[in-house]
Amino acid sequence: xxxxxxxxxxAGVSVATVSRVLNGHDKVTAKTKLKVEEAIQYxxxxxxxxGRNLRNSESRIVLILIPTISNPFYFEIIKGIENMALSQNxxxxxxxxxxxxxxxxxxxxxVRKKMADGxxxxxxxxxxxxxxxxxxxxxxxxxxxxxGGIGIPYVTIDSEEASYRAVKHLIQIGHKKIxxxxxxxxxxxxxERRMGYERALREHDIPVNGxxxxxxxxxxxxxxxxxxxxxxxxxxxxxxxxxVSDLLAIGALKEITAAGLHVPNDVAVVGFDKIDFSNxxxxxxxxxxxxxxxxxxxxxxxxxxxxQGKTVDSVVLGHELVIRESTxx
Amino acid sequence: xxxxxxxxxxAGVSVATVSRVLNGHDKVTAKTKLKVEEAIQYxxxxxxxxGRNLRNSESRIVLILIPTISNPFYFEIIKGIENMALSQNxxxxxxxxxxxxxxxxxxxxxVRKKMADGxxxxxxxxxxxxxxxxxxxxxxxxxxxxxGGIGIPYVTIDSEEASYRAVKHLIQIGHKKIxxxxxxxxxxxxxERRMGYERALREHDIPVNGxxxxxxxxxxxxxxxxxxxxxxxxxxxxxxxxxVSDLLAIGALKEITAAGLHVPNDVAVVGFDKIDFSNxxxxxxxxxxxxxxxxxxxxxxxxxxxxQGKTVDSVVLGHELVIRESTxx
DNA sequence: GATGAAAATGTAAACGATTTCATTTCACAA
DNA sequence: TTGTGAAATGAAATCGTTTACATTTTCATC
Numbered sequence: 001x002x003x004x005x006x007x008x009x010x011a012g013v014s015v016a017t018v019s020r021v022l023n024g025h026d027k028v029t030a031k032t033k034l035k036v037e038e039a040i041q042y043x044x045x046x047x048x049x050x051g052r053n054l055r056n057s058e059s060r061i062v063l064i065l066i067p068t069i070s071n072p073f074y075f076e077i078i079k080g081i082e083n084m085a086l087s088q089n090x091x092x093x094x095x096x097x098x099x100x101x102x103x104x105x106x107x108x109x110x111v112r113k114k115m116a117d118g119x120x121x122x123x124x125x126x127x128x129x130x131x132x133x134x135x136x137x138x139x140x141x142x143x144x145x146x147x148g149g150i151g152i153p154y155v156t157i158d159s160e161e162a163s164y165r166a167v168k169h170l171i172q173i174g175h176k177k178i179x180x181x182x183x184x185x186x187x188x189x190x191x192e193r194r195m196g197y198e199r200a201l202r203e204h205d206i207p208v209n210g211x212x213x214x215x216x217x218x219x220x221x222x223x224x225x226x227x228x229x230x231x232x233x234x235x236x237x238x239x240x241x242x243x244v245s246d247l248l249a250i251g252a253l254k255e256i257t258a259a260g261l262h263v264p265n266d267v268a269v270v271g272f273d274k275i276d277f278s279n280x281x282x283x284x285x286x287x288x289x290x291x292x293x294x295x296x297x298x299x300x301x302x303x304x305x306x307x308q309g310k311t312v313d314s315v316v317l318g319h320e321l322v323i324r325e326s327t328x329x
Numbered sequence: 330x331x332x333x334x335x336x337x338x339x340a341g342v343s344v345a346t347v348s349r350v351l352n353g354h355d356k357v358t359a360k361t362k363l364k365v366e367e368a369i370q371y372x373x374x375x376x377x378x379x380g381r382n383l384r385n386s387e388s389r390i391v392l393i394l395i396p397t398i399s400n401p402f403y404f405e406i407i408k409g410i411e412n413m414a415l416s417q418n419x420x421x422x423x424x425x426x427x428x429x430x431x432x433x434x435x436x437x438x439x440v441r442k443k444m445a446d447g448x449x450x451x452x453x454x455x456x457x458x459x460x461x462x463x464x465x466x467x468x469x470x471x472x473x474x475x476x477g478g479i480g481i482p483y484v485t486i487d488s489e490e491a492s493y494r495a496v497k498h499l500i501q502i503g504h505k506k507i508x509x510x511x512x513x514x515x516x517x518x519x520x521e522r523r524m525g526y527e528r529a530l531r532e533h534d535i536p537v538n539g540x541x542x543x544x545x546x547x548x549x550x551x552x553x554x555x556x557x558x559x560x561x562x563x564x565x566x567x568x569x570x571x572x573v574s575d576l577l578a579i580g581a582l583k584e585i586t587a588a589g590l591h592v593p594n595d596v597a598v599v600g601f602d603k604i605d606f607s608n609x610x611x612x613x614x615x616x617x618x619x620x621x622x623x624x625x626x627x628x629x630x631x632x633x634x635x636x637q638g639k640t641v642d643s644v645v646l647g648h649e650l651v652i653r654e655s656t657x658x
Numbered sequence: 659g660a661t662g663a664a665a666a667t668g669t670a671a672a673c674g675a676t677t678t679c680a681t682t683t684c685a686c687a688a
Numbered sequence: 689t690t691g692t693g694a695a696a697t698g699a700a701a702t703c704g705t706t707t708a709c710a711t712t713t714t715c716a717t718c
Binding site: 001046047048049050051053054057059060061069070072075078079082086091092093094096103106109110112113114115137221250251253254257276277279280281282 | 330375376377378379380382383386388389390398399401404407408411415420421422423425432435438439441442443444466550579580582583586605606608609610611
C-alpha cells in the first residue's frame with residue numbers, strides 16, 4: 001500500500017502539496033493538482049486514517065452505549081445517529097453494556113484512550129458518577145434515558161406527560177381499574193411515568209391503588225409475561241394495563257391470550273415506544289410513539305457540536321399516542 | 330492529558346521503559362516498574378490508541394456489514410461477534426448498508442483507509458465483485474449469507490437441509506398443499522431453500538406446484554403480509570406456509586388472523602431463524618433455529634485469524650427445527 | 659578488584675499524515 | 689533587466705506510540 005511519501009515522489013512534489021490536494025484547502029496550481037491526482041490514481045493510494053487521526057488528535061468515531069441490542073427501541077435511534085454521524089464523517093461504535101459495569105468500563109476506556117471522540121449514552125443503568133467524571137474531559141450526550149442535574153446535555157421526551165396521556169386515553173374509553181407495569185424506580189423515567197399515571201387517575205377522581213402498580217427488573221418480553229401473571233391473579237382484576245415499554249406490553253398480550261382472555265374486551269393494553277413489532281402482534285398494540293429517529297439525529301448533532309467545543313442545550317422532543325386494536329378492539 | 334514522554338520524565342526513565350511496562354513484555358526491574366506505575370497513576374495517564382495504532386499499523390476495529398438493523402435475526406450474531414471481538418481487544422463498527430451500494434462504499438472505504446482491520450459481511454446484496462477485490466488486500470469473512478466459489482471464507486448453515494426438514498415436518502403432520510414464501514432467488518440461500526422444499530415434496534410424491542411458490546423483495550413483516558394476501562386468494566388454498574424468515578412468517582400470521590382464519594387449523598405456518606419475536610406471537614411460531622450466537626463467535630474468530638495472516642476454512646454449523654403452536658396448535 | 663556475560667535501560671528511527679514557516683517561482687511594472 | 693509582492697511549493701516539526709539496536713548496569717567468578 002502506497003503512502004503519501006510515495007505519491008509525492010511519483011508526482012515530483014513534496015508531501016505537503018499532496019496533503020493540500022488531498023484536503024482541498026490552500027491553493028494548488030491546476031497543473032500540480034493534476035500531477036498529484038495522476039500519481040494517486042496510478043499508485044492506488046488511499047490516505048491512512050491512522051496517520052491523519054494521530055496528527056489531528058481525533059478518531060472520528062463516536063460510541064453508542066445501549067443496555068442491550070435486543071430491544072428494537074434502539075433501532076431507529078441508532079439509524080438516526082448513524083445517518084447524522086455519517087454525514088459529518090463520523091463512524092459509530094455500537095456498545096452493548098448488558099448494564100454491566102465491567103463492560104461499560106471497557107467502552108469508557110475506549111474514549112479515555114482516544115479511540116473515540118465522544119459518547120451517546122442510552123443506558124439508564126449507566127454509572128452516573130463515572131459519566132460525570134468523563135464528561136469533564138470528553139464529549140458526552142445522554143439520549144432517551146438521562147440523569148437530570150448532572151450537567152450532561154440530554155435529548156428525551158416528556159415522560160410524565162406521555163404517560164399521563166396514555167392513561168387518560170384508557171380512562172376515556174371507560175376504564176377505571178388500570179394497572180401500571182413500570183420498571184425500577186431508580187430510573188428517572190420510571191418515576192416520571194408513574195407520576196403521569198397518578199396525575200391522570202387523580203384528575204378523574206380514581207384512587208391510586210398500590211396493588212395495581214408493578215415493577216419489573218428489565219423491559220423485556222419475559223418480564224412482561226411475569227408481571228401480567230401476577231396481575232391476572234389479583235382479586236379485583238384490572239381491566240386495563242399500561243406498560244412502560246412495548247416489549248413488556250407484548251409479554252402482557254401473550255399472557256392474557258394464554259389465559260383465555262380477550263384483548264381488549266377483557267383487558268386493554270397500552271405500550272410505550274412504538275417499536276416496529278407493536279404493529280405485528282395480534283391485536284396491534286396501542287402505544288406512545290417516541291420520535292426515535294429524530295432523537296438519534298438530534299443526539300448525534302449535539303454530540304458533534306460538543307466535540308467541536310460548542311456548548312449545547314438539552315432538548316425535549318414531542319411524542320404521540322397511537323391508538324390501535326389493543327385498546328379499541 | 331499526559332503522554333508517554335511526560336510519564337517517562339516523571340518516572341525518571343526512558344519512554345521505551347514506560348512502553349515496556351505498559352505492554353508487559355521484556356523484563357523490567359520491579360523497582361523501575363513501580364516508579365513507572367506511580368508516575369502513570371500520578372499523571373492519570375492513558376496510552377493513546379492513536380499513536381499505538383499508527384505505530385502498529387492496525388486499528389483493532391472490525392466492520393460488521395448488515396443490510397438492515399431492523400431484522401432481529403442479526404441481534405444474536407452481533408452479540409456473538411462483539412463478545413469474541415472484545416475478548417481479543419477488538420471493537421466493532423456496525424454498518425447498516427440498507428443494501429445500497431453507496432452506503433456500502435462508505436464502509437468499504439473505511440477499511441481501505443485503515444480505519445478497520447477487517448470485515449464480516451452479512452449483507453446478501455453485497456457487491457461481490459468489490460468484495461472479491463477487497464479480499465485480496467484485506468481480511469474478510471462472510472457470515473450467514475455468502476457467495477460460494479469466490480474464495481472468501483464463510484460461516485453458515487445448510488440451508489437446503491434445514492428447509493427440507495421444515496417442509497418434511499409439515500408433510501408429516503398431514504399437509505400436502507404447502508406454499509413457499511421465498512426471497513429473491515438471486516441469493517444463494519433462497520435457491521438452496523427452494524431446493525430443500527422441493528426435495529421434501531418429491532420424496533413424498535407431492536407434485537411441486539409453481540403457483541405455491543412466492544418471492545418477496547425483502548424479508549420483512551410487510552412483505553410477509555403482502556405475500557400472504559396473495560396466497561389466501563389462491564383458488565386451491567394451501568393449508569400450510571413455509572416462510573424463509575421469521576419476519577415473513579409473522580406477517581403471514583397477522584394476515585391469516587386478519588382474514589378470520591385460524592393458525593394452525595386453517596393454515597399452518599413455519600418460519601426461519603428463531604428470532605426472539607418468534608416466541609412472542611400468538612400463536613408462537615414453529616421455526617428453524619439458526620445458531621446465531623455461535624455463528625457470530627465463529628465468524629469473529631475466523632476474521633481475527635485472517636487478520637493475523639492465518640488461512641481459515643469455511644464452516645457449516647448445525648440447525649434445529651423448533652416445533653411450536655403455529656403448526657401443532 | 660578486574661573480567662565477562664547477562665540483564666536492564668536508553669536512543670532514535672519508524673508509522674503516515676498535517677501544518678507552520680521559510681523559500682522559491684511567477685507575473686507584472688518600472 | 690531588475691525589483692516587487694503575491695502565489696505556490698517545500699522542509700521539517702509534530703502527533704504518541706513501539707522496537708531494533710546500542711549502551712549501561714549488575715553480579716558471579718576468578
